[in-house]
Amino acid sequence: MRLSCRLPSIRFLPSYTRRIHHVHRNNSEMSTVNKSAHPFDKAQLEALLSRRFFYAPAFEIYGGVAGLYDYGPPGSALQANIISEWRKHFIVEESMLELDTTIMTPAPVFETSGHVARFADWMVKDTKTGDVLRADHLVKNVLSARLADDKEVRLGAQQPVDPAAAKKKKKDKTPPKVALDPAVAKEYEVILAQLDNYSGPELGELCKKYNIRNPDTDNEVGEPQLFNLMFASSIGPTGQHPGYLRPETAQGHFLNFSRLYDFNNGRVPFASAQIGRSFRNEISPRAGLLRVREFTMAEIEHYVDPEDKSHVRFKEVRDVILVLLDRHVQASGSTRVVDMTVGEAVDKGIIANETLGYFMARIYQFLLKIGINRSRLRFRQHMGNEMAHYATDCWDAEIENSTGWTECVGCADRAAYDLSVHSKKTGHPLVVRQYLKEPIVTEKLVGDLNKKLVGKSFKQDAGVLTKHIESLDESELLKLKEDLSKGNVKIETSEGMSFELSPEFLSIERKTFKQSIREYTPNVIEPSFGLGRILYTLLEHNFWSREQDKERGVLSLPALVAPTKVLIVPLSSREEFDPIVAEISAKLRRAGVFSRVDDSNVSIGRRYARNDELGTPYGITVDFASVQNRTVTLRERDTMDQRIGSIDEVIAAVTDLVEGSIEWPEACQKLPAYDGVQAVD
Amino acid sequence: MRLSCRLPSIRFLPSYTRRIHHVHRNNSEMSTVNKSAHPFDKAQLEALLSRRFFYAPAFEIYGGVAGLYDYGPPGSALQANIISEWRKHFIVEESMLELDTTIMTPAPVFETSGHVARFADWMVKDTKTGDVLRADHLVKNVLSARLADDKEVRLGAQQPVDPAAAKKKKKDKTPPKVALDPAVAKEYEVILAQLDNYSGPELGELCKKYNIRNPDTDNEVGEPQLFNLMFASSIGPTGQHPGYLRPETAQGHFLNFSRLYDFNNGRVPFASAQIGRSFRNEISPRAGLLRVREFTMAEIEHYVDPEDKSHVRFKEVRDVILVLLDRHVQASGSTRVVDMTVGEAVDKGIIANETLGYFMARIYQFLLKIGINRSRLRFRQHMGNEMAHYATDCWDAEIENSTGWTECVGCADRAAYDLSVHSKKTGHPLVVRQYLKEPIVTEKLVGDLNKKLVGKSFKQDAGVLTKHIESLDESELLKLKEDLSKGNVKIETSEGMSFELSPEFLSIERKTFKQSIREYTPNVIEPSFGLGRILYTLLEHNFWSREQDKERGVLSLPALVAPTKVLIVPLSSREEFDPIVAEISAKLRRAGVFSRVDDSNVSIGRRYARNDELGTPYGITVDFASVQNRTVTLRERDTMDQRIGSIDEVIAAVTDLVEGSIEWPEACQKLPAYDGVQAVD
DSSP states (O other): OOSSOOOOOOOOOSSOOOOOOOSSSSOOSTTOOOTTSSOOOHHHHHHHHHHTTSEEETTGGGTOOTTOEEEOHHHHHHHHHHHHHHIIIIIITTTOEEOBOOSEEEHHHHHHHTHHHHOEEEEEEBTTTOOEEEHHHHHHHHHHHHHHHHHHHHHTTOOOOOHHHHHHGGGSSSOOOOOOOHHHHHHHHHHHHTGGGOOHHHHHHHHHHTTOOOTTTOOOBOOOEEEEOSOEEEESTTSOEEEEEOSSSHHHHHHTHHHHHHHTTTOSSEEEEEEEEEEOOOSSOOSGGGSOSEEEEEEEEEEEBTTBOOOTTHHHHTTOEEEEEOHHHHHTTOOOOEEEEHHHHHHTTSSOOHHHHHHHHHHHHHHHHHTOOGGGEEEEEOOTTTSOTTOSEEEEEEEEETTEEEEEEEEEEEETHHHHHHHHHHOOOOOEEEEEEEEEEEEEEEEEEOHHHHHHHHGGGHHHHHHHHHHOOHHHHHHHHHHHHTSOEEEEOTTSOEEEEOGGGEEEEEEEEEEEEEEEOOEEEEEEEEHHHHHHHHHHHTEEEETTEEEEEEEOOOTTTOSOSEEEEESSSOGGGHHHHHHHHHHHHHTTOOEEEOOOSSOHHHHHHHHHHTTOOEEEEEOHHHHHHOEEEEEETTTOOEEEEEHHHHHHHHHHHHHTSSOHHHHHHHSOBOOOSOOOO | OOSSOOOOOOOOOSSOOOOOOOSSSSOOSTTOOOTTSSOOOHHHHHHHHHHTTSEEETTGGGTOOTTOEEEOHHHHHHHHHHHHHHIIIIIITTTOEEOBOOSEEEHHHHHHHTHHHHOEEEEEEBTTTOOEEEHHHHHHHHHHHHHHHHHHHHHTTOOOOOHHHHHHGGGSSSOOOOOOOHHHHHHHHHHHHTGGGOOHHHHHHHHHHTTOOOTTTOOOBOOOEEEEOSOEEEESTTSOEEEEEOSSSHHHHHHTHHHHHHHTTTOSSEEEEEEEEEEOOOSSOOSGGGSOSEEEEEEEEEEEBTTBOOOTTHHHHTTOEEEEEOHHHHHTTOOOOEEEEHHHHHHTTSSSOHHHHHHHHHHHHHHHHHTOOGGGEEEEEOOTTTSOTTOSEEEEEEEEETTEEEEEEEEEEEETHHHHHHHHHHOOOOOEEEEEEEEEEEEEEEEEEOHHHHHHHHGGGHHHHHHHHHHOOHHHHHHHHHHHHTSOEEEEOTTSOEEEEOGGGEEEEEEEEEEEEEEEOOEEEEEEEEHHHHHHHHHHHTEEEETTEEEEEEEOOOTTTOSOSEEEEESSSOGGGHHHHHHHHHHHHHTTOOEEEOOOSSOHHHHHHHHHHTTOOEEEEEOHHHHHHOEEEEEETTTOOEEEEEHHHHHHHHHHHHHTSSOHHHHHHHSOBOOOSOOOO
16 A cells, blocks of 8 residues: 555546446356446445445444444455455465554654654645645546536537636536636646646645635635644553554564564565554545545565565466556556556566566456456556655556546555664664575775774774774775875874874785675565455446346345355245255355355345345245255346255255356256246346 | 453462363374473463464564564464354354444544443552552552462461561562461452452552552552543544544444344344454553453354343253352352353353353353363353443453463343443434234323313413323322312422313323334343453463473464464475475365475474474475375374375375364374384474
């Protein structure tokens, strides 16, 4: 994650079009479902997420607090499943060292890391009400709105309105829409493409130049001021130890570097990983899960030799094609992306090194696996001013959603910044010591003082002389050697002392040095995931509604992350179904498939509709045939197909489906279609 | 967890004896290992935990902060495995509703819950240095030390020392050990058994009466003062919204009660569950993981009908035998425990209800499953003053360790306290509405005012009269009815107004009411787990050292929670072993068994010793025979037994062992003993 929290530059989409990726990799005729029949309806999705308690404003009954959300049962389960897959995909797959470090952090740590001075956003105050706004968001919102108005006016073929006349109408609640001078519109577009690159004072200038005011009050705003985004507290009963809640988990990794390095038996490269809560006291968060004050992150710190950032598994991802938006394109005021293999991007120097490229490809694979739409995912490189103070290169995985493109994963090369500053501050070396098979042999000129003589002659000043001689470089020593060969030499030190030396005081000779250990501060490549943002965009990408029933929302979450994998539905609450329901539950539990029973007193159709909203991919119905013949039906969420089979056949099929070893069409080959009279939808 | 953080009463053990439970349920001759050869050495365990980075002081290179710890790779994995089993044992098994709510909480929530006023400990200040001490800990430590000295002096057959003479020696670093008057010693013991029951002022009295001083300085201490244990912060850029870091996850459950109740289709009982971080600003924590300022909890809030606290699955646990220490025994100054089935304890009213008893039994089963020693586990009931303000009954699962008995799980009946206060404060009903099959029919006397007449006669005062009539109880209405039957009546309201009513103004009749919905605030049974405390006591219970090598520590963690299940050890770093190592890794990963490879450049013996310290239960050695015959050896950690088999046989056996479907003796029946010449230990 970046130190600066500013939003990525926004890309204007013509009009929002819904594109859902296909859940089934091998789409057969059978499983083709038209999921794009209706335009995406954000209000409908939000109503669903609230009704089914995916998440809700925290402290809702107390009126809520902006930027704080609670996850209910389906949201918690979805998050836990994403985390579980993240652990497998990254930690287990690459034997990373997992950590769990504290959130509460004493102030000196963040003073050293630079967060106390620089982890801040620019805010402006309404000059009359004192309301606080984020400066870059204000500029973005006002200019975007003017561009949108301009477009609407032009499409409506209206004549440009006289700005003076418009100003007179200021007291109206809704100001009239104004067309822009085409040159001005172009200026706005360039500003928006580069928005993340402006400093605070520059944002202030923009507000003045373009008369940008608080849209809620139409009042002017003051000069931008820095606001530190860390929550402050104090540790212990005396109040003498200031602390902050961490805004990222990264510092907890860096401070433990020596222990991790030992644990890894002194080998490099290796990675540490941590999943945990972080906090950012955002100025005025209004974007749901996309901008919150408390959030769960998953961070990897991969330690590499600064002189060798190759990756041993790079060949496995070389051919992965990514969508890239590099810094040069953005600097030119454009947001045009290119498709390119990771291999080519590294070869061409667009991505700085193999390790960075490797992780970008792995991030891409992870996001697709959990259900992010490939066509709405891009990697955007940070521009110079936008980059956090510690980073040398940074690419964000951005996911498109109804608010635009949102940074969901950052992938930064933090170089040696963090380890160096903590090491310097604490005096604790955070370094790698590499035993060299071939020692490095070097020769250099060395000045050797006759200690006995020097001590006797200069007494307490001998140290100053020694230090001075040690500080001399090759050419200075050469000059001194030459001078000494001619007789006594007078030496002036930087402390203003002078020493007269005869040749017997000092011999200057070329000596050979053998270095068998190379000591270096490793560089750090950091993939950093905002899990809440991924979770929200995943919900948007997988939401649609049925052609035949616009009101009925469906969440086509992959089984891998779906909160519940199988819903067990007894036809009614008659007791004779209980043993079969219990048997199926127990067998699924043994197979490691998470199921729930819904035996509530509503129709089967309503129960399935509820579970379509919860994203449950499969349903098993228990009816009278189950009691008589031990058969049950299996329903697939997206197609609403129903198949029939024995209890054990259906459990076997559903286990394979959930584990991903077969797809729905293959399940259909094993289980005949259900042609029962009983309508379940 | 209790609102009061005071330690449970301490039980004095003769001298610390090591008792390890057996990891294998069916102990055969083969797997019998003498794990109690050496007395428990706490310093040795702590050195191991630090060396292997189970956990370490957070911000160690900055000098650390008391009460904050970071978990390294084995500690994180152990914690994750405990959590994973907790999820299965509680959440999945009982279809609990999982939540993930925020840590940052606006102040009004904790004002309502009582935490702002009462979540506090008593602290005393050293009158000269200003050092802060927890009052109850001070009393405990000083009196315990005096009792220990007394015992030592008596055992040493020394004569009691004159206290006046002892006082003169005050300036010695170590004051002389003094024998106590037997009556005084008895007083100390009674105080210690009831320590959790003293109020702050009472603790102050004890300090004065027994001349209890700061042991570090021998200075007197001041009057006890309350110190609130919540970390304070503020939310948003203006600093106008004070907030606290939650000291428990519970409030996040309660505030979401209505949403959870809806999610559960309006059925009660049900439970919510949450695993997450909480914070308590402890006064001066010095007990390692047993008392920390930031910790991971797992909490269940089980909502029940206050009139029916039976549990549908109680019969499954009725015969579980628990070790109980009830409040009456403690009040009598004793710590004598009894063994009793949960069924009997509930029947006798020792445990208040079935649901509380059910969870105590489930907690007991969980703790044994992850490796806690049965003989060092007891349930202690809270005494009256000790109980948190919200609780009506509370039992702590206490685990014995080198510091005494430590509360690790609290199991409280919070009654309707929390839901009621939040409901009252916010006006949002947090209730259950139960549709009654048989409506409750009640009759009562009702006063019916003739509205038209009343309005006409009393105009704006009519409301006061209506309110007055509504407030009358049965007997008052009866009296009024009688009076009215005799003619006009003069009525005086509490506002001091008077009304003269004739009989036609008011008719008082008996009416029938039918109630088809019963509305009630559910009661809450709360099992609350401190995971760090469980983790630490688990490490103590499973640590021992080999008879033949005292320096070699072993952690006999059950495979269920062991950080790594299998260590793969190639004989040397020769490349020919690589494909077999890769094959075994891949096959174990596919079987869901977490393994690590140790191919570091040290002897196999040293690598196994390292993994004994990490608690890795099984090791697979790859040697030249593996390349030639595809055989590998399997080593068991506790016995150091070695068996041999084909790669697939060994993987199958180890998978069964890790899943718990077979024990080591059964594995030995399948795999012959390894009689190779190569010594691996």
